[in-house]
Amino acid sequence: MPDSDGVLTTMSGTTDCPPGRFFILRHGETVFNLTHRLQSNTIHTPLTRLGCEQALQMGAALKQGLGLAPKVTLHVSDTGRALQTLALICEELGLDWFAARRTMDLKEIDMGSWCLRSYADVEAEFGPIRLPDHLLRPAPDGENYVTIAARLRRWLRFVGNEGGDHIVVMHGISSRVLRGIMAGYPVHPEFGAPVAPSLVQGSIALVADGAEQVFHGSTQGTEHA
Numbered sequence: 001m002p003d004s005d006g007v008l009t010t011m012s013g014t015t016d017c018p019p020g021r022f023f024i025l026r027h028g029e030t031v032f033n034l035t036h037r038l039q040s041n042t043i044h045t046p047l048t049r050l051g052c053e054q055a056l057q058m059g060a061a062l063k064q065g066l067g068l069a070p071k072v073t074l075h076v077s078d079t080g081r082a083l084q085t086l087a088l089i090c091e092e093l094g095l096d097w098f099a100a101r102r103t104m105d106l107k108e109i110d111m112g113s114w115c116l117r118s119y120a121d122v123e124a125e126f127g128p129i130r131l132p133d134h135l136l137r138p139a140p141d142g143e144n145y146v147t148i149a150a151r152l153r154r155w156l157r158f159v160g161n162e163g164g165d166h167i168v169v170m171h172g173i174s175s176r177v178l179r180g181i182m183a184g185y186p187v188h189p190e191f192g193a194p195v196a197p198s199l200v201q202g203s204i205a206l207v208a209d210g211a212e213q214v215f216h217g218s219t220q221g222t223e224h225a
Contacts, residue, residue, distance in 0.1 A: 059092025
C-alpha cells in the first residue's frame with residue numbers, strides 16, 4: 001500500500017509514460033554515501049549494513065504489495081550498488097536476479113573527474129556543487145541533465161508498450177529525471193530537464209498512467225547518487 005505521503009503533484013501535464021506500473025527504486029546506502037564521496041558508475045561501491053537493510057525493506061514492501069514471486073519485469077542500472085540492491089530484493093520476492101535487464105541507460109549522473117573525490121574537497125576547489133533541492137551541479141567534464149534525460153527517453157523507447165509491472169533499480173538523480181519525464185514534472189529552470197522531488201535512499205516511487213505516488217519511503221531526500 002502507498003505510504004501516507006500519497007500522490008506527488010505533477011505540474012506540466014506532458015508525460016512520456018509507457019503503459020503499466022513502474023516501481024522505481026533508489027539503491028541502498030553505500031560506503032561512498034556514508035563518507036560523503038562522489039561515486040563512479042565504473043567501480044563497485046558496496047552497500048553498508050544500513051544499505052542492505054534498506055534493500056531488504058524495499059523487497060518486503062514490494063512483497064506485501066505484489067505478493068511472492070510476482071510477474072514483473074526487472075530493470076537495473078548496470079552498477080555494483082544497484083545490482084547488489086536488486087540481489088537482496090530478489091531474495092525477498094523469490095525472483096531470478098539473472099533475469100534482470102541490465103543497462104547503463106539507468107546509471108547515475110556522470111560527475112567526470114570529480115568522481116571518487118569527497119564533496120568537501122571538490123567544493124573547496126570549485127565552490128558549492130550540492131544544491132538546496134538535493135541536486136548536483138554538473139562537473140565541467142561530466143554529464144548534464146539534458147543528456148541524462150536523453151538516455152532515459154531512449155530506455156523508455158526500449159521498454160515500449162509491454163505493459164504489466166516493472167521494477168526499476170537505479171539512483172538518486174537519474175531516478176528523479178526518469179520520474180520527471182514519466183510523471184510530467186516541469187522542466188528545471190536551470191538544468192533543462194524535468195526533475196521530480198527527491199526521495200530518500202531505499203525509497204520506491206510508483207508511476208502509472210502519467211502520475212506517481214510514494215509506494216515506500218518519503219520525500220525527504222538526503223544523499224545524492
